[in-house]
Amino acid sequence: MSVTTATATPGVARSLRGLVVWLGLAAVLVGLSIAVLWPNEADITSDPQNGGATGARAVAQVLRQQGVTVTVVHTRAGLAAATAKVVGDATVVMTGSEFADYEAGQALHDVHQRYRHVVLIGLSADALEGTRFGVYPSSPVTQKQALVAACQTKLIGQTLRISNVSRFLVPGINGNAQGCFPGNQGYGLIVLPRAESPEEIALLAGGGIIQNGSITENDNATLALRLLGRDPSLVWYSPGGSEADPSSPTPSEGPGLVPGWVSQVALMLGVVVVGAMLWRGRRLGRLVIEPLPVVIKAIETTQSRARMYHRTADRARTLAILRMATRRRVLDRLALPSGTDQFELTAALVRATGRPPAQIDWLLFAALTPDDPTLVTLANELVALEQEVRRP
Numbered sequence: 001m002s003v004t005t006a007t008a009t010p011g012v013a014r015s016l017r018g019l020v021v022w023l024g025l026a027a028v029l030v031g032l033s034i035a036v037l038w039p040n041e042a043d044i045t046s047d048p049q050n051g052g053a054t055g056a057r058a059v060a061q062v063l064r065q066q067g068v069t070v071t072v073v074h075t076r077a078g079l080a081a082a083t084a085k086v087v088g089d090a091t092v093v094m095t096g097s098e099f100a101d102y103e104a105g106q107a108l109h110d111v112h113q114r115y116r117h118v119v120l121i122g123l124s125a126d127a128l129e130g131t132r133f134g135v136y137p138s139s140p141v142t143q144k145q146a147l148v149a150a151c152q153t154k155l156i157g158q159t160l161r162i163s164n165v166s167r168f169l170v171p172g173i174n175g176n177a178q179g180c181f182p183g184n185q186g187y188g189l190i191v192l193p194r195a196e197s198p199e200e201i202a203l204l205a206g207g208g209i210i211q212n213g214s215i216t217e218n219d220n221a222t223l224a225l226r227l228l229g230r231d232p233s234l235v236w237y238s239p240g241g242s243e244a245d246p247s248s249p250t251p252s253e254g255p256g257l258v259p260g261w262v263s264q265v266a267l268m269l270g271v272v273v274v275g276a277m278l279w280r281g282r283r284l285g286r287l288v289i290e291p292l293p294v295v296i297k298a299i300e301t302t303q304s305r306a307r308m309y310h311r312t313a314d315r316a317r318t319l320a321i322l323r324m325a326t327r328r329r330v331l332d333r334l335a336l337p338s339g340t341d342q343f344e345l346t347a348a349l350v351r352a353t354g355r356p357p358a359q360i361d362w363l364l365f366a367a368l369t370p371d372d373p374t375l376v377t378l379a380n381e382l383v384a385l386e387q388e389v390r391r392p
Contacts, residue, residue, distance in 0.1 A: 043055075044074075044097045044098070044099070044238055044240040045095075045096070045097045045098060045122075045207060045211075046095035046096060046097060046121065046122055046207040046210060046211060046238065047072075047095070047097060047238040047240065048060035048070065048072050048236050048238065049072060049238075050212075051212065052212065052213075053211065053212055053213030054211050054212075054213065055211065055212050056095065056207075056210045056211055056212065056215075057212060058212045058215050059210050059215060059221070059224050059225070059228065060072075060236065062221075062225065063225070063228060063229055063234060066225075066229055067232065068228070068229055068231075068232060068233070068234050069232060069233045069234065070234050070236055071233070071234070071235050071236065072236045072238065073235065073236070073237050073238070074237075074238055074239065074240045075239075076103065076104065076107040078237075079092075079107055079108070079111060079235070079237050080107070080110075080111065082235045083111040083114050083115075083235065086114055086115070086233065086235065087233075088232070088233065089116040089231040089232065089233070090114075090115050090116060090117075090231050090232075090233040090234065090235060091115060091116065091117040091118070091119060091228060091230060091231045091233070091234045091235070092108070092111070092112065092114075092115040092117075092118055092119070092234075092235045092237060093118075093119040093120070093121060093227075093228055093234065093235070093236050093237065094108045094119075094120050094121070094123065094127075094131075094237040094238075094239075095121045095122060095207055095210070095236070095237070095238050096121065096122035096123040096124055096127060096207050097238055097239055097240050098240070099239040099240045100123055100124060100127040100239045101124070101126050101127060101130070101239070102126045102127065102129060102130040102317075102320065103130065104127055104130065104237075104239040105123065105126070105127035105128060105129065105130025105131040105132075106130040106131070106132075106317075107130075107237075108120070108130075108131055108237060109130065109131045109132050109133075112131075112201070115235070116230075116231055117200070117201075117202070117227075117230055117231060118201040118202070119201075119202045119203075119204065119227050119228060120133075120201070120202070120203045120204065121204040121206075121207050121209070121210060122166075122204065122205070122206055122207025122208070122209075123137075123203075124137070125137050126324075128203075129320060129324075130320075132316075133192060133201060133203065134171070134172035134177075134192075134366070135169050135170070135171055135172060135177070135190055135192070135203050136169070136170050136172060136341065136342045136365070137167050137168070137169060137170070137205065137341070138167050138168040138169070138170055138185040138186045138341040139167070139185065139337070139339040139340065139341050139344075140166055140167050140339055146161040146162060146163045146217075146218050147161065147162050147163070147165060147181040147182070147183055147188050148160075148161055148181065149161070149162075149180050149181055149189075150180065150181070150182060151178065151179075151180035151181070151189070151191075152178055153178060153180070153191050153200075155226055155227075155230075156180050156189065156191075156223070156226070160181075160219040160222060160223055161218040161219050162181055162188060162209055162217075162218055162219060162220050162223055163209075163214065163217045163218045163220065164206060164208035164209060164211075164214040164217060164220070165181070165183065165188050165205060165206045165208070165209070166205070166206040166207075166208055167185075167205050167206060168183050168184075168185040168186030168187055168188060168205050169186050169187050169188070169189070169190045169203055169205045170185075170186040170187075170341060170342055170343065171187075171190055172342075172365060172366060176192070176193050177190050177191070177192050178190070178191040178192075178193075185341065186205070186341075187205070188204070188205045188206065188209075189202065189203065189204050189205065189223075190202075190203045191203075202227055204223075204227070209223065209224065210224045310372075315369040315371075315372070315375045316368075316369060318369075318375060319367070319369045319375060319378060319379075322378075322379055322382055323364055323365075323382065326364070326382045326385070326386055327345065327364060329386060330345070330349065330385075330386060330389050331345070333386075333389045334348050334349075334352060334389065336348060342361070342364075342365060345364070346360050346361050346364070349364075349385070349389065352388070352389050353385065353388040353389060355385070355388075360385070363378070363381055363382065363385060364382075364385075
C-alpha cells in the first residue's frame with residue numbers, strides 16, 4: 001500500500017502545480033480585463049451618448065433642454081426606421097465616426113429628402129462620396145488659429161469664429177455651393193441649396209467642433225446649436241452599431257435593458273474559455289497540415305462579385321469602387337500620399353498625362369452612370385488614364 005501511494009503522489013503533485021499555474025494565468029487575464037474594459041461611457045467619436053472628450057453628449061443635452069426631441073441611431077436599419085416615424089419638420093445629422101463608411105453615407109442619401117434640414121459633420125472621404133453631394137475633404141490639417149465665418153447665409157453670418165478644425169471641405173462641380181470659414185485648403189463649412197425646397201444641406205468639416213472637449217471654444221457651441229436646433233425633432237445618425245442586428249432606433253435617454261457590465265463579463269469568460277481550450281488542446285499534439293485538393297482561382301471571386309453587382313443594377317456603387325481603386329493606384333504611381341486632395345491629384349495627373357483638368361476631374365469625381373454601356377465606357381477610360389500615368 002505504501003509503495004502505491006509513493007508512486008501516485010508525484011503525478012498528483014504535477015497536476016496540482018499545472019492547475020495552479022493556469023488558474024493564476026486566468027486570474028491575471030481577468031484582472032487585466034477588469035482594469036482595461038471596466039464599463040464606461042460609449043467611446044464612438046462624436047457620438048451623442050459619449051461623455052468623453054471626443055463625444056458630443058454636451059450638445060445633445062443642451063438640445064433636449066431647449067425642447068428638441070433627439071433620437072439616436074447607430075445602424076442603417078435604425079436610420080430607416082427613425083425616418084419612417086418622422087412627422088412634420090425634422091433635421092437629420094450624420095456625424096463621422098470610425099464606422100462611417102461609403103454604405104453609411106449612401107444610407108443617409110437615401111432618406112435625406114424626408115428631412116427639412118440635413119447636416120453632415122466630420123465625415124471621411126468614403127462617407128462623403130456615399131452621400132453623393134459632390135463635396136470632398138482636404139488633407140488632414142491642424143488649424144491652430146480660429147476661423148472667421150465670412151458667410152453669406154443668414155444662419156451663420158459674418159462674425160462667428162470656430163476652432164479645432166482637423167480638415168477642410170472642397171466643393172466639387174456644384175456652382176451654387178456657399179463656403180464659410182475659409183482656410184488655406186478649403187472651407188470649414190459648406191452650404192448646398194436644395195433644388196426641391198428653399199432649405200439647404202450643411203456640411204461641417206471637422207467633428208471636433210461639436211465634441212465635448214472643444215465645444216466651449218470660441219463660437220463652436222453657437223454654430224452647433226444653430227445647425228442642429230432649427231426643428232423640433234432631430235434624428236442623430238452616428239454609425240457604430242452592428243448591421244447584422246437591424247434593431248429599432250436606440251433610445252435617446254434612459255438605461256438599456258441589459259446592464260453594461262454583462263458584455264464585459266461575457267468577454268472575460270470568453271478569454272478564460274480560450275485559455276482553457278489552449279491548455280487542454282495541447283494534449284492532442286501539434287496540428288497536422290494537409291493541403292486541400294481544390295484550387296480556387298482569384299478571378300472567380302472577381303467575376304462572382306461582378307455578376308452580383310450586375311444583378312442588383314448598382315452601377316453607382318460599381319463606379320465608386322472602380323474610382324477608389326484607380327485613385328489608389330494612381331497615387332502610388334505618382335508617389336503621392338494617400339491623403340492627397342482632389343485638386344492636388346488632378347494637377348498631378350495633368351502633368352503626368354497632359355489631359356485637360358476638367359476631363360480628369362469629371363472622370364475621377366463627377367461622371368454618372370445612367371446605363372450599362374456608359375459604365376463600361378467609364379471603366380475603360382479609367383484603365384486608359386491609369387496606363388498613361390508614369391512615375392515622375
